[in-house]
Amino acid sequence: MSVETMVHAVERWIGTGEPNEIQRWYEQRNGSAYRGNWPWCDATMTRAAIEAGEYDAVCFGTDFAYTVAHAQRFKEAGAWHAMTTGIAKSGIRRGDIVFFDWDGSSSIGAIDHVGIVTGVSADKRYVFTVEGNTANVCARRVRTVQEIAGFGRPAYKPEPKKPTTTSPGTGSKRPQVSLAKLVAAFEKDAPKKGTPVSYAPTEYVEDALVAEGLLAKRYADGHAGTATRSGYALLQQRYGYHGDDANGIPGMASLKRLGKAHGFDVVA
Known part of the structure; x- marks a missing residue:
């Protein structure tokens, strides 16, 4: 259970179209208001967080389908970072939950969409993501600063440490x-x-x-x-x-x- 577990939990849904299991699962948990085909980008983050054992870190123990409410919850927790200084200075990184406003603002109230960060380009011009309900599918995307309203940084559990052995003649503690x-x-x-x-x-x-x-x-x-x-x-x-x-x-x-x-x- 860690940032890597969360990223891979989202990645397992890549290629999922609609209607889909995530929508049906969310309806079973949250009622008939979520029946049928509806925007499921944040439900993907919720499902993945539960699968990864990071429900509290990513969702604060709450199911989210409404991206504005999710971003606001990060802000209330002091874990919200508005995208106002550019990608490099923002410090956005793998595992962050990234929110988008297609009109280019950094306002939480204007957020349209959400995904998870899988990486940042070496020149800090692009953010690599996996997103549910992007062109009606879960897929990898490449995003620019103009699209990003901000991001939430979950308090993930640390990566588990593996035991190491000493390589003969090297003094190394690497596996x-x-x-x-x-x-x-x-x-x-x-x-x-x-x-x-x-x-x-x-x-x-x-x-x-x-x-x-x-x-x-x-x-x-x-x-x-x-x-x-x-x-x-x-x-x-x-x-x-x-x-x-x-x-x-x-x-x-x-x-x-x-x-x-x-x-x-x-x-x-």
Whole structure:
């Protein structure tokens, strides 16, 4: 339960059209006023917050379908940031709940839409988001400062810390992954929910694939099953490998590159 859990909970709805499960679910919780096809952007944030275990942080324990009320609640909590100084100076970041006014104001009362921030461009000109009910679907979007009224910053739970081991001869406290043991896990593991994993450090690799946007968070469970292997194949393709070199089985070069980017060391 953390900012990453929340982001991935929203991302799992990407591609959802309408009418949809989110609308039906919200009606069951909040009554017949929400029957049929209605604007569901903030209901998406509510549903994802509950799934992520961040309902209090994102929604203050309240279901939201009305974006103005949601933004106002962030303001009451002292967690509202109006977009009045530009993207760079605003400090907007991954996990923030971002609100939009299509007329370009930073007024809470004029807010039209909401999403979650997944990142900011290096030049600070664009904000990357996932939004429900954008052109009648849940999708990734790229937004400019002119569209953003402001954002709320949830008080997310901290990321859980993983145990670390010392790499031989380095004094490093970074996690360590054995390529040989990892490959063996990839070649023989299938999803085994509820059973022991064959090589626990597989989870470090899965977490890195999640951070790269190549694996859904729910599959980062230490089991090197088909989803993990598919995610690694996509990583290999991203790194420029093709054919048998992009078969989803880790190699030393790709694994070291991934470890360098995501904080773990690789040994044979």
